[in-house]
Amino acid sequence: MVPCDRLPVDTRARIVGRRAAVAVVVVAQLLLIARGYSSAHKEFAFQMFPESSTWRADVVRVTDDDRRVPVSEPWSGYRWEDLVTSRGLQTPWMRHHADAGVDNQLAFLGAALQWVADHTPRDHQTRYLEATVTYWHNLDAPTTVVLRSHDRNGPP
Amino acid sequence: MTALELASRRAGLLARVDELLARRVSMRSLALLRILAGPVVLLHLRPFLVDAARGRIYRDVFSQPYVSWYPQLPRSLYITLLWIGAAAAIAMSAGLWTRLTTATTFAVVAYNLFLSTTHFHNNRAYLFIVLAGLAVAPCGRELSVDAWARRRRGLPPLDPTAPGWPLWLLRFEASAIYGASGLSKLLNPDWFGGAVTWDRVMQSKDKLAATPLPSWVVSALTDRTLHVYAAKLIVLTELFIAVGLWWRGTRYAAVWVAVCFHLSIEASADVEVFSYLGIAALVIWAVPSTRDRMLGMDLSAAGQRWLATAVRRLDWLARFRVEETRRGPVRVVDRDRRVLRGGPAVIFVLSRLPVTAWFTLPLLVVLRGAATREWTDDRAPHPGSRE
Numbered sequence: 001m002v003p004c005d006r007l008p009v010d011t012r013a014r015i016v017g018r019r020a021a022v023a024v025v026v027v028a029q030l031l032l033i034a035r036g037y038s039s040a041h042k043e044f045a046f047q048m049f050p051e052s053s054t055w056r057a058d059v060v061r062v063t064d065d066d067r068r069v070p071v072s073e074p075w076s077g078y079r080w081e082d083l084v085t086s087r088g089l090q091t092p093w094m095r096h097h098a099d100a101g102v103d104n105q106l107a108f109l110g111a112a113l114q115w116v117a118d119h120t121p122r123d124h125q126t127r128y129l130e131a132t133v134t135y136w137h138n139l140d141a142p143t144t145v146v147l148r149s150h151d152r153n154g155p156p
Numbered sequence: 157m158t159a160l161e162l163a164s165r166r167a168g169l170l171a172r173v174d175e176l177l178a179r180r181v182s183m184r185s186l187a188l189l190r191i192l193a194g195p196v197v198l199l200h201l202r203p204f205l206v207d208a209a210r211g212r213i214y215r216d217v218f219s220q221p222y223v224s225w226y227p228q229l230p231r232s233l234y235i236t237l238l239w240i241g242a243a244a245a246i247a248m249s250a251g252l253w254t255r256l257t258t259a260t261t262f263a264v265v266a267y268n269l270f271l272s273t274t275h276f277h278n279n280r281a282y283l284f285i286v287l288a289g290l291a292v293a294p295c296g297r298e299l300s301v302d303a304w305a306r307r308r309r310g311l312p313p314l315d316p317t318a319p320g321w322p323l324w325l326l327r328f329e330a331s332a333i334y335g336a337s338g339l340s341k342l343l344n345p346d347w348f349g350g351a352v353t354w355d356r357v358m359q360s361k362d363k364l365a366a367t368p369l370p371s372w373v374v375s376a377l378t379d380r381t382l383h384v385y386a387a388k389l390i391v392l393t394e395l396f397i398a399v400g401l402w403w404r405g406t407r408y409a410a411v412w413v414a415v416c417f418h419l420s421i422e423a424s425a426d427v428e429v430f431s432y433l434g435i436a437a438l439v440i441w442a443v444p445s446t447r448d449r450m451l452g453m454d455l456s457a458a459g460q461r462w463l464a465t466a467v468r469r470l471d472w473l474a475r476f477r478v479e480e481t482r483r484g485p486v487r488v489v490d491r492d493r494r495v496l497r498g499g500p501a502v503i504f505v506l507s508r509l510p511v512t513a514w515f516t517l518p519l520l521v522v523l524r525g526a527a528t529r530e531w532t533d534d535r536a537p538h539p540g541s542r543e
Binding site: 010015018019021022025026029030033036037041043044045046047048049050051052054082083084085086087089097108111112115116138139 | 174178219274276278281282324329336337339341344346351352356
């Protein structure tokens with residue numbers, strides 16, 4: 001065992017550094033917990049099982065000739081289920097539990113529409129993707145919102 | 157109060173904080189957590205490795221970077237990094253090149269976590285926090301290949317104590333997780349009023365009816381009135397764990413409740429590694445001093461030999477210093493110099509071993525009145541029992 005007289009001596013820098021590291025972690029954690037009450041993504045806010053809310057969405061591709069084609073049908077060699085595999089978005093046309101809350105689910109669905117619009121280069125027909133989302137926030141009456149990706153023909 | 161008094165009081169407070177952060181405590185609980193965290197990391201990385209083996213990584217499917225400048229590795233390097241993380245987790249668990257492998261495990265898990273918003277889950281955030289705590293603490297000086305190799309080379313063991321601040325921070329984080337979860341439910345009228353749990357059960361009513369549960373149980377579980385009270389119980393449970401872990405008088409109860417809480421979550425929801433990690437991380441609440449309880453046993457008695465073997469194999473937190481006595485029942489001298497003998501002493505010992513604690517802690521409450529406690533002559537508190 002290392003004798004006590006050979007233990008490292010605390011320098012002023014070490015003391016201040018330790019104090020600062022602890023203060024930063026504690027303050028950051030408390031701020032992140034507080035941020036969780038206003039943010040769709042609640043990183044490090046630890047709000048577990050926050051809602052019983054459910055949702056479903058009709059996601060369509062709106063083509064250049066204004067056809068509205070459900071993404072449940074494969075297109076240009078793509079399948080929605082293969083492109084969007086996480087966060088409960090694989091089968092949006094079925095009713096799902098919004099396991100991290102409705103706001104979080106809508107944020108992810110909106111981002112997924114953008115991602116699919118940007119990552120399907122073989123598709124030369126789709127102008128944008130659109131999701132008509134119906135959600136049931138806990139026991140509230142259903143609400144419908146429409147989410148849309150950017151126009152693939154327009155400026156990025 | 158004068159400005160001088162105020163400044164003096166502030167300096168005194170800061171000095172106490174510095175003393176607490178620098179206080180040398182045993183790193184034994186973090187060494188044990190390090191061992192337990194290795195398999196948890198492997199479980200965490202498994203789906204990423206399985207996807208990679210199938211030729212798919214995060215950016216082949218919907219993903220969303222937090223920031224555009226976050227470094228994206230070439231595919232082969234990313235997959236190699238995941239395997240390095242898995243190998244480092246195994247080495248970390250074994251305590252091989254512990255500082256390096258723990259830091260590597262943390263770095264890989266952290267890098268992967270922040271690659272995409274889609275990677276983020278509460279259980280992964282907790283794993284990130286635990287690994288960060290382990291990476292900054294010297295938790296490889298015990299229960300490790302490193303310590304074994306040092307012994308083999310004839311070198312003296314390294315000091316198993318270190319400044320306590322990483323342990324205090326991990327405790328803060330663990331407590332904050334239960335507290336934040338409980339608080340968010342407390343402040344949500346739907347949650348606290350029972351609507352959320354009732355609605356979730358009603359959504360699964362068909363599945364519930366298909367289970368072998370008797371119809372009256374299903375009927376009770378779907379009764380809204382039950383949820384009005386059950387929701388409050390859940391919220392209070394989380395808050396009790398968050399607060400109860402800090403005080404000696406409630407800590408064992410909080411640990412026991414926390415194990416029940418994690419097991420019930422594991423049985424009812426898919427929470428990835430949260431339950432394993434949550435239960436493993438409870439070891440950080442052990443008083444950070446070792447071998448400060450004396451366990452006296454007569455090793456000529458078969459029953460006591462059995463207990464001695466159990467303690468040798470299961471006392472992972474090094475709670476007891478075993479001493480051989482000539483005759484008589486098992487005898488435990490606690491940190492505060494109180495003495496327990498016979499059956500109560502055996503139950504007390506088992507209640508302090510990680511594997512048997514959950515089963516025996518309730519017995520301790522039952523036997524509290526029956527236990528014979530005496531005092532040794534010296535009532536001075538043990539230096540390790542400051543907490």
